[in-house]
Amino acid sequence: MLAAVLLLALPFCTAKLASSYAGSTLVDSYPPPGATNAPAVNAYYFPDGSQVGYAGPTPTGAEPAAIVTAIPFSKVENAYPLSRPNSADGANPNFNVMRQWGNLAPMYSVESFGLPDASPIIPEGCGLNAVHLLMRHGARYPTSDSGSSHFASKIHAAASKEGFNVTGDLKFLATWKYKLGAEILTPFGRDSLFSNGVAFRYRYGNLLNAFTDLPVFRTTSEDRMLDSALNFAAGFFGIRTYETDYHQEIIIEENNFNNTLAPYDVCPNVNTEDVGNFGGIQSKKWADIYLKHARKRLQPMIQGFNLTTSRLVDMQELCAYEVIASFTRSSWISDIRQTVALGYSKFCGLFTEKEWEGYEYYVDLNFWYSSGPGNPTAAAQGLGYVQELVSRLTHTPINVWNSSTNGTLNSNNITFPLNQPIYVDATHDTVISSIVTTLNFTSLAATGPLPTDHIPPHRSHQSYIASQIASFSSQLVAQVLSCPASEEPTHIRFLLNDGVVPLTGICGCTEDPNGLCALPSFISAMHERIGQIDYAHDCFVNYTMPDPDNIIDGRYPS
Numbered sequence: 001m002l003a004a005v006l007l008l009a010l011p012f013c014t015a016k017l018a019s020s021y022a023g024s025t026l027v028d029s030y031p032p033p034g035a036t037n038a039p040a041v042n043a044y045y046f047p048d049g050s051q052v053g054y055a056g057p058t059p060t061g062a063e064p065a066a067i068v069t070a071i072p073f074s075k076v077e078n079a080y081p082l083s084r085p086n087s088a089d090g091a092n093p094n095f096n097v098m099r100q101w102g103n104l105a106p107m108y109s110v111e112s113f114g115l116p117d118a119s120p121i122i123p124e125g126c127g128l129n130a131v132h133l134l135m136r137h138g139a140r141y142p143t144s145d146s147g148s149s150h151f152a153s154k155i156h157a158a159a160s161k162e163g164f165n166v167t168g169d170l171k172f173l174a175t176w177k178y179k180l181g182a183e184i185l186t187p188f189g190r191d192s193l194f195s196n197g198v199a200f201r202y203r204y205g206n207l208l209n210a211f212t213d214l215p216v217f218r219t220t221s222e223d224r225m226l227d228s229a230l231n232f233a234a235g236f237f238g239i240r241t242y243e244t245d246y247h248q249e250i251i252i253e254e255n256n257f258n259n260t261l262a263p264y265d266v267c268p269n270v271n272t273e274d275v276g277n278f279g280g281i282q283s284k285k286w287a288d289i290y291l292k293h294a295r296k297r298l299q300p301m302i303q304g305f306n307l308t309t310s311r312l313v314d315m316q317e318l319c320a321y322e323v324i325a326s327f328t329r330s331s332w333i334s335d336i337r338q339t340v341a342l343g344y345s346k347f348c349g350l351f352t353e354k355e356w357e358g359y360e361y362y363v364d365l366n367f368w369y370s371s372g373p374g375n376p377t378a379a380a381q382g383l384g385y386v387q388e389l390v391s392r393l394t395h396t397p398i399n400v401w402n403s404s405t406n407g408t409l410n411s412n413n414i415t416f417p418l419n420q421p422i423y424v425d426a427t428h429d430t431v432i433s434s435i436v437t438t439l440n441f442t443s444l445a446a447t448g449p450l451p452t453d454h455i456p457p458h459r460s461h462q463s464y465i466a467s468q469i470a471s472f473s474s475q476l477v478a479q480v481l482s483c484p485a486s487e488e489p490t491h492i493r494f495l496l497n498d499g500v501v502p503l504t505g506i507c508g509c510t511e512d513p514n515g516l517c518a519l520p521s522f523i524s525a526m527h528e529r530i531g532q533i534d535y536a537h538d539c540f541v542n543y544t545m546p547d548p549d550n551i552i553d554g555r556y557p558s
């Protein structure tokens with residue numbers, strides 16, 4: 001018995017030793033092995049509420065509609081319970097490092113996209129008829145094969161060689177370990193989606209009264225996508241009834257499966273180095289510039305490891321991910337005091353405010369040129385969702401399958417109903433970025449193609465800023481309204497993370513202080529846009545990247 005224990009213990013100890021270098025990966029698992037969860041035992045000892053009874057009175061009251069009268073909640077940070085990190089410049093209350101994280105930023109309310117008097121509140125004199133929500137999943141760990149995990153394995157390899165030495169601000173790397181999972185939601189990600197579900201109930205709950213059947217909400221099959229959708233539903237409906245209060249449609253997300261919420265799986269050019277990764281090529285040029293000083297400053301603090309531009313970008317990403325996962329300190333009590341002074345992740349405080357602004361712009365470039373106005377596949381990727389939106393707005397079934405739409409699901413009014421007052425779809429960052437391109441939100445592209453050698457001066461509400469478009473748990477909301485209030489909708493407008501988007505770039509939408517566009521004008525502009533997009537060409541033809549200065553609406557120039 002004892003021998004068996006020793007034998008079992010040996011490889012375990014060896015493994016521990018081998019992974020004790022800086023940057024080694026730690027993986028925890030829960031529940032503990034051996035813990036049981038036998039349904040029969042649970043049912044006996046832990047009967048559910050309906051079996052126990054005695055719930056007391058349960059009057060439901062009316063559904064709320066705060067969006068009609070009240071200022072909706074706009075948390076200043078929108079990042080509770082995370083702690084805000086400092087930059088290398090110290091704790092400046094006017095500078096929020098988290099806002100500079102592009103698509104890794106926690107969603108925050110955007111004050112204005114250029115309509116200073118507009119608010120998410122339904123404009124006076126209008127009624128709310130329907131709402132279409134498109135949301136990104138919540139905060140996740142890095143995707144597989146991320147720069148963060150590469151950084152860890154490279155540091156780990158370097159640390160095991162002679163000549164590796166870290167000093168000063170990089171001294172923590174000697175004991176730093178990589179603790180991040182991959183792909184799935186972090187606890188903060190769950191929290192955000194749950195909270196967003198609660199907030200959505202407060203804002204739009206009274207639209208539930210107009211349902212005659214259970215709502216169908218959609219997501220994709222990826223773990224974090226389903227998890228996001230379920231957390232949203234739990235917040236929206238309540239933890240004990242959400243499983244029976246609605247239908248969760250889970251669309252397969254996998255190569256070659258049509259899916260408007262994951263269209264890159266049926267658009268091969270998105271996955272090429274030349275076209276799909278053009279954002280990576282462009283942003284690298286900028287990274288070589290904005291990280292030059294950081295490299296000079298930090299390289300002397302590490303011997304036996306080259307701080308290339310890519311590695312420095314990895315370190316900025318690690319700041320975001322460690323804060324999001326709240327992996328704060330490098331294990332030992334003696335370390336805590338220093339850690340607090342630096343903010344949460346030690347990587348955050350290595351970079352100045354200017355370098356953090358540089359990082360946000362790096363992500364902006366990535367999105368603009370890979371999945372935004374500057375990429376020839378962007379409009380094609382967003383096409384399927386826009387076809388669905390038009391179909392829902394006009395209550396007209398789709399009958400041509402020439403994009404990422406799935407004809408099996410969408411030609412059926414059970415899996416693709418056209419009469420819902422509330423639609424909720426979950427998707428990814430790059431997809432939201434593509435969809436706003438397809439929607440022709442050219443007000444976000446008003447400054448034209450983004451330069452790769454400097455941040456344009458006067459970055460205003462009209463600029464293309466990734467953290468305002470595709471942050472974690474980002475929300476694009478279409479409000480379908482009637483002005484004056486009636487059963488028949490007359491107008492539509494869009495809120496991107498609470499900021500009202502001007503629609504004046506869309507053909508037929510006139511200037512409006514509240515961002516309203518007459519519904520028939522919007523629909524006919526979308527028909528025109530759908531007709532302009534050559535999905536088969538932009539997604540499938542083997543072309544080289546056209547001159548990026550000639551693309552501002554996400555299509556291959558004609």
Ligand SMILES: *[C@@H]1O[C@H](CO)[C@@H](O)[C@H](O)[C@H]1NC(C)=O
Binds near residue numbers: 165166167
């Ligand atoms: C690491 O660098 C510091 C500062 O240059 C030096 O004092 C120390 O001896 C070095 N350690 C090793 C193991 O080389």
Ligand SMILES: *[C@@H]1O[C@H](CO)[C@@H](O)[C@H](O)[C@H]1NC(C)=O
Binds near residue numbers: 258259409
């Ligand atoms: C459409 O969705 C159905 C249901 O998930 C699936 O069986 C089918 O393979 C999908 N079709 C395509 C072309 O992706």
Ligand SMILES: *[C@@H]1O[C@H](CO)[C@@H](O)[C@H](O)[C@H]1NC(C)=O
Binds near residue numbers: 304305306
């Ligand atoms: C760092 O880069 C220099 C020149 O680019 C190279 O000579 C050196 O071997 C590299 N060092 C390591 C540890 O990779």
Ligand SMILES: *[C@@H]1O[C@H](CO)[C@@H](O)[C@H](O)[C@H]1NC(C)=O
Binds near residue numbers: 258406
């Ligand atoms: C999937 O999309 C392709 C390309 O648009 C289309 O040809 C095909 O009919 C679609 N399949 C289904 C089941 O909708």
Ligand SMILES: *[C@@H]1O[C@H](CO)[C@@H](O)[C@H](O)[C@H]1NC(C)=O
Binds near residue numbers: 413414419
């Ligand atoms: C759904 O489609 C079926 C068959 O085409 C039709 O009979 C039914 O009325 C439709 N239901 C709704 C709510 O549109």
Ligand SMILES: *[C@@H]1O[C@H](CO)[C@@H](O)[C@H](O)[C@H]1NC(C)=O
Binds near residue numbers: 442504505508525
């Ligand atoms: C798209 O936006 C551009 C620029 O604002 C505009 O010229 C064009 O008419 C728009 N197209 C549609 C269909 O709205």
Ligand SMILES: *[C@@H]1O[C@H](CO)[C@@H](O)[C@H](O)[C@H]1NC(C)=O
Binds near residue numbers: 530531534535536
């Ligand atoms: C795709 O179908 C729509 C109708 O839904 C049509 O307006 C558009 O022209 C078609 N696009 C192509 C490239 O065939």
Ligand SMILES: *[C@@H]1O[C@H](CO)[C@@H](O)[C@H](O)[C@H]1NC(C)=O
Binds near residue numbers: 542
């Ligand atoms: C696309 O064209 C280039 C140049 O002709 C060729 O090298 C490449 O293999 C082609 N790619 C595919 C996927 O066919």
